[in-house]
Amino acid sequence: MNFIYTKFYQNHRKRQDIEKNLMWRKAGFYGEQNLDYHLSHLHDYSLTVFHNLRLPFRGHYFQIDTLILSPFFALILEVKNIAGILRFDPNYDQLIREYSQKMERFPNPLHQASRQKHLLNQWLQKNFNLSIPIEFYIVNTNQATIIEASPESKPIFNKILHLESLTEAIVLIQKKYGRSLITEKQLRSISEKLVKEHTKYFPNLLNIYKIPSSDIIRGVRCTSCLGFSMNRVYGTWLCPKCEAKDKMAHTQAILDSLFLISPTITNKECRDFLKINSPTVVKNLLQSMNLPASGSGKYTVYHRPPLELFLTDRSNF
Ligand SMILES: [Zn+2]
Incomplete structure (x- = not known):
């Protein structure tokens, strides 16, 4: 990944x-x-x-x-x-x-x-x-x-x-x-x-590399044509450019936000980031990812999962 x-x-x-x-x-x-x-x-x-x-x-x-x-x-x-x-x-x-x-x-x-x-x-x-x-x-x-x-x-x-x-x-x-x-x-x-x-260290990559947050593109990226304009349609993501469908396209965007922007995300922040209006849809998307969470109801905050979970692919080095 x-x-x-x-x-x-x-x-x-x-x-x-x-x-x-x-x-x-x-x-x-x-x-x-x-x-x-x-x-x-x-x-x-x-x-x-x-x-x-x-x-x-x-x-x-x-x-x-x-x-x-x-x-x-x-x-x-x-x-x-x-x-x-x-x-x-x-x-x-x-x-x-x-x-x-x-x-x-x-x-x-x-x-x-x-x-x-x-x-x-x-x-x-x-x-x-x-x-x-x-x-x-x-x-x-x-x-x-x-x-x-x-x-x-x-x-x-x-x-x-x-x-x-x-x-x-x-x-x-x-x-x-x-x-x-x-x-x-x-x-x-x-x-x-x-x-x-022991105090865990969450490096803020944007700060370390002096990347303005305006360089981060909002929206869900199409895995086929790599455009950032997928729309949520009938329980899946649809690319208006190439018409590709991908049910899981949002996971990449949410992880990017958690690893690049902030170690936590709320429903509201996630709506802004994914460009979706419905709190219910976003709630379901966030919950389906089994992220560590704290708080409850509309005060739920979702946390960055351990990086190690994503490092199971040895092929990259
Ligand atoms: Zn596409």
Whole structure:
């Protein structure tokens, strides 16, 4: 399902950015699933795994891709999907990626990781008055990456793992820290606090890419001729241009609104967006999509469904 950008003009100048953003999120989601699969081989039930943590701390948020907690240590994993050849440039303190004859620069990942380590340490100190060893790795989930390590880049590449070597690295960490520093009970309270403080992030793509909302076209798009003028006729959508019919044409428009404009939509907003006058028709359309909802009657607000539900198609990357 290619939602999110269907309402842009085919040649909108920001279209590529939005597509890239979605691909990147898709890659992240599969990276996580892959990671869980590898972690399950450890059969270590004292490990608690958290994905995509976003924690408020001292007026800011800090984010951790994956955090593994055990009574002996904490392990931060920064999950990346980097295709191509990786080199480190010590002069400018940056990673260089060469992929399909293009060069791209990334900041030295060690800086980001040590910042996260520092913040997690402070968070544990402040909330639990605890100090446990915190290790970190950057895990690359792309199997085809080639790492070209020169002697001076060793400290960096020692911290970048291919997914296949992750379990081995965890076993080494487990051997290194044999002394239990927190009790099961403390571990449980830390886990509960992490889940409670975690704040979901809904990126507003229009803001990020500075797209005026006037660039978003209202109306239901015809899946055949791609015009934005389908009409609701006898329980289906009819295109006045090419006469195509599509019962489900509105779902794309409603998802576009929820992912591009606002994470919620009311009946009134949906009527404006779909260009329909009848509140009853819109109510039926919204309800048929099984969206998460809050409030009742005419105060019902429909919410954005989890992005993951739409990322089941691997063919796009
Ligand atoms: Zn049409």
